[in-house]
Amino acid sequence: MQTDGSRPLLRVDGLSKRFPVSPVWYRRSNSFVHAVDGVSFEVARGESFGLVGESGCGKTTTGKLLVRLMDPTCGRIVFDDGDEGPVDVSTLKGKPLKRFRRKAQMIFQDPYESMNPRRTVFDTIVEPLKVQRMGSHLDRLDRVLRMLGLVGLTPARTFLFRYPHELSGGQRQRVAIARAMVIEPSFVVADEPISMLDVSVRAGVMRLMEDLAARLEIGYLYITHDLAAARHTCSRIAVMYLGKIVEIGETETVLQSPKHPYTQALLSAVPVPDPTVTRPPVRIRGGVSPSLDPPARCRFYDRCPIADDFCRDNEHPPLQDKSSGQMASCYRV
Amino acid sequence: MSERSGDAEALGGGRSPGPVLAVEGLTMHYSTRAGVVRAVDGVSFSVGKGQALGLVGESGCGKSSLALTLLKLLPENAQILSGRILLDGMDIVPLPEERMREYRWSRIAMVFQAAMNSLNPVYRVGEQIIEALEVHVESAREESLRRVRELYDLVNLDPSLIMRYPHEYSGGMKQRAVIAMALACEPDVVIADEPTTALDVIVQDHILREMKNVRAELGMSMIYVSHDMAVIAEVSDMVGVMYAGRLVELGSTVDVFRDPIHPYTRALTSAFPSVTGEKHELTVLPGEPPNMIDPPSGCRFHPRCPYATDPCRSETPPIVRRGGHWAACWNPTGEGA
Numbered sequence: 041m042q043t044d045g046s047r048p049l050l051r052v053d054g055l056s057k058r059f060p061v062s063p064v065w066y067r068r069s070n071s072f073v074h075a076v077d078g079v080s081f082e083v084a085r086g087e088s089f090g091l092v093g094e095s096g097c098g099k100t101t102t103g104k105l106l107v108r109l110m111d112p113t114c115g116r117i118v119f120d121d122g123d124e125g126p127v128d129v130s131t132l133k134g135k136p137l138k139r140f141r142r143k144a145q146m147i148f149q150d151p152y153e154s155m156n157p158r159r160t161v162f163d164t165i166v167e168p169l170k171v172q173r174m175g176s177h178l179d180r181l182d183r184v185l186r187m188l189g190l191v192g193l194t195p196a197r198t199f200l201f202r203y204p205h206e207l208s209g210g211q212r213q214r215v216a217i218a219r220a221m222v223i224e225p226s227f228v229v230a231d232e233p234i235s236m237l238d239v240s241v242r243a244g245v246m247r248l249m250e251d252l253a254a255r256l257e258i259g260y261l262y263i264t265h266d267l268a269a270a271r272h273t274c275s276r277i278a279v280m281y282l283g284k285i286v287e288i289g290e291t292e293t294v295l296q297s298p299k300h301p302y303t304q305a306l307l308s309a310v311p312v313p314d315p316t317v318t319r320p321p322v323r324i325r326g327g328v329s330p331s332l333d334p335p336a337r338c339r340f341y342d343r344c345p346i347a348d349d350f351c352r353d354n355e356h357p358p359l360q361d362k363s364s365g366q367m368a369s370c371y372r373v
Numbered sequence: 374m375s376e377r378s379g380d381a382e383a384l385g386g387g388r389s390p391g392p393v394l395a396v397e398g399l400t401m402h403y404s405t406r407a408g409v410v411r412a413v414d415g416v417s418f419s420v421g422k423g424q425a426l427g428l429v430g431e432s433g434c435g436k437s438s439l440a441l442t443l444l445k446l447l448p449e450n451a452q453i454l455s456g457r458i459l460l461d462g463m464d465i466v467p468l469p470e471e472r473m474r475e476y477r478w479s480r481i482a483m484v485f486q487a488a489m490n491s492l493n494p495v496y497r498v499g500e501q502i503i504e505a506l507e508v509h510v511e512s513a514r515e516e517s518l519r520r521v522r523e524l525y526d527l528v529n530l531d532p533s534l535i536m537r538y539p540h541e542y543s544g545g546m547k548q549r550a551v552i553a554m555a556l557a558c559e560p561d562v563v564i565a566d567e568p569t570t571a572l573d574v575i576v577q578d579h580i581l582r583e584m585k586n587v588r589a590e591l592g593m594s595m596i597y598v599s600h601d602m603a604v605i606a607e608v609s610d611m612v613g614v615m616y617a618g619r620l621v622e623l624g625s626t627v628d629v630f631r632d633p634i635h636p637y638t639r640a641l642t643s644a645f646p647s648v649t650g651e652k653h654e655l656t657v658l659p660g661e662p663p664n665m666i667d668p669p670s671g672c673r674f675h676p677r678c679p680y681a682t683d684p685c686r687s688e689t690p691p692i693v694r695r696g697g698h699w700a701a702c703w704n705p706t707g708e709g710a
């Protein structure tokens with residue numbers, strides 16, 4: 041991935057997050073949801089790295105950990121954008137943490153909730169600049185106007201003092217993107233940035249994010265359950281299942297020849313926009329895998345169509361190179 | 374208008390003596406302080422027995438409004454101005470609400486958008502279905518329970534869930550329960566508004582397959598509302614494309630996808646990224662759906678249409694027929710335009 045020998049923007053190593061579950065709801069005490077369970081991957085500078093998987097598999101939690109909106113239970117996140125030496129994000133405090141926040145931003149899942157209803161577009165976008173005490177008042181106005189232009193909310197002046205209810209869903213999402221980009225971060229977590237949007241604005245927002253990535257050399261963690269969108273946006277992707285990365289590699293390779301049975305099921309479930317095609321049945325067993333204190337064996341065991349006794353009696357399989365850099369965690373491929 | 378509906382009937386009613394549902398020139402407005410919202414404007418189509426019609430279009434183009442109009446489940450500020458809704462040949466538009474109740478759920482039922490949130494959290498899911506059943510058919514509790522078990526079987530839900538509360542169901546399970554409820558009285562027509570939009574692809578796949586099986590098994594007709602062209606391609610025999618309250622293209626799904634006539638239909642199909650197949654450049658449809666209070670004159674799509682010419686701006690576009698579909702457009706695509 042790092043051909044020129046330079047260090048990656050972000051190196052995630054054995055990252056985990058467990059949430060204790062209150063014994064009021066679940067009879068056993070000291071139970072944990074293993075939302076993120078020992079994940080490792082790298083994101084290069086200017087790269088779009090995709091994270092896909094079903095709802096509740098731990099994508100958003102991973103994103104929040106990477107920008108330190110949440111503290112990990114264990115694991116390391118080494119961030120290095122070339123400005124200063126590498127830092128371990130998981131242990132940052134005080135001034136260095138504030139400097140990190142200036143470089144890492146997150147765009148949230150729901151454009152309807154990501155804007156405060158009582159704040160104007162200007163207030164929303166300028167806030168990170170204020171928090172970071174960047175620029176004079178005029179400077180800030182200038183930057184906000186420039187961002188509005190970049191995200192296609194033009195003429196920019198007419199949008200400055202609008203409130204969220206005066207914007208469409210697509211426009212709000214652009215405001216959220218402008219807010220994340222205004223401090224020119226080097227890393228952005230984009231959580232389902234288009235899933236709430238209509239087709240007509242989807243393609244536009246996808247292009248916008250690509251343009252900004254190229255122009256500002258931003259590295260993205262692009263979270264989605266839409267494989268087609270990931271294909272268009274990401275050079276590499278990781279597929280998550282119950283807190284574990286089960287497959288990782290170049291996007292085209294993973295989508296054209298998926299190795300893990302879960303990735304295969306996921307791909308075969310995507311509807312095909314061609315009425316003359318009949319998709320074969322999806323190969324996955326019904327039911328849900330236990331997310332509360334999961335047994336040590338393969339997390340996919342209960343739903344896997346090809347599981348055998350070896351899978352039942354052994355630990356969760358390690359991620360292994362299955363073909364020139366495409367890694368999957370499965371004993372049977 | 375009658376011309377369009379005649380055409381739709383010819384397309385849709387081929388398999389049976391008459392369409393189960395025929396809609397003719399339906400117009401519904403909402404009055405608001407800002408003005409009149411023309412949410413459904415002269416819509417005509419028909420659905421034959423066992424057929425599935427897909428309705429696509431951007432957010433706000435009137436899909437849900439049309440669905441609610443068909444059930445006459447409209448808010449206070451809404452009014453059906455004109456048109457007919459023929460259920461097996463009988464117009465339900467003039468029916469008073471008391472009569473309407475006999476038809477709703479038993480003849481025409483609906484799965485609402487974000488339906489999984491429509492279950493009442495304080496009642497067991499099975500009780501809610503039994504209640505829906507008993508409004509229409511008087512039966513012993515044992516009988517009702519047996520029916521609910523059948524319905525759970527039909528949508529592939531574990532019967533042990535019947536007496537559990539909504540919070541004990543996952544999103545996909547709730548969605549199935551809501552579908553079971555809509556099927557309870559074996560209606561002739563089921564309208565499903567974005568039944569799987571909030572769900573992930575594997576759950577979506579299960580639910581769409583189940584709905585297809587149920588349709589085949591019970592010979593039910595369905596209307597699927599979605600903004601996802603791929604979902605529509607998979608589930609429907611016919612597709613109607615809505616723009617700003619109007620149907621702009623209607624016909625057999627295969628024909629509409631293979632050879633879209635209307636520039637809007639074409640834009641919708643190419644704005645969709647695909648996972649397999651060629652990785653094509655995404656076309657960006659500029660602008661946003663029009664304000665429905667004061668819609669553009671002539672063809673409502675003209676401010677966003679790359680093919681717009683003078684007549685588009687002032688005159689209602691003519692109907693163009695090609696193969697098994699029609700569209701309303703001055704400069705149809707694919708004719709050397």
Ligand SMILES: Nc1ncnc2c1ncn2[C@@H]1O[C@H](COP(=O)(O)OP(=O)(O)OP(=O)(O)O)[C@@H](O)[C@H]1O
Pocket residue numbers: 403404405410412430431432433434435436437438439448450486600665
């Ligand atoms: N109760 C109401 N009062 C006034 N206007 C309404 C009402 N309900 C809907 N509308 C308006 O009617 C139009 C059509 O709305 P509708 O909900 O049918 O769109 P839709 O295609 O279903 O969109 P979505 O995909 O976002 O649900 C919109 O302009 C909407 O703002």
Ligand SMILES: Nc1ncnc2c1ncn2[C@@H]1O[C@H](COP(=O)(O)OP(=O)(O)O)[C@@H](O)[C@H]1O
Pocket residue numbers: 059073074075093094095096097098099100101102331
């Ligand atoms: N604050 C929290 N407390 C307890 N459980 C949580 C919390 N946040 C997330 N979870 C749980 O962690 C898992 C992963 O959640 P999330 O990362 O939001 O998934 P995704 O974004 O992939 O839908 C889920 O089981 C979710 O219920």
Ligand code: SF4
Pocket residue numbers: 301302338339340341344345346347348351357369370371372373
């Ligand atoms: S390790 Fe076994 S259970 Fe797990 S995915 Fe592979 S075959 Fe299935």
Ligand code: SF4
Pocket residue numbers: 635636637672673674675676678679680681682685690701702703704705
């Ligand atoms: S009538 Fe004109 S503006 Fe409308 S879709 Fe056709 S070409 Fe475009």
Ligand SMILES: [Mg+2]
Pocket residue numbers: 096099100149231
């Ligand atoms: Mg999420």
Ligand SMILES: [Mg+2]
Pocket residue numbers: 436437438486566
């Ligand atoms: Mg709707």
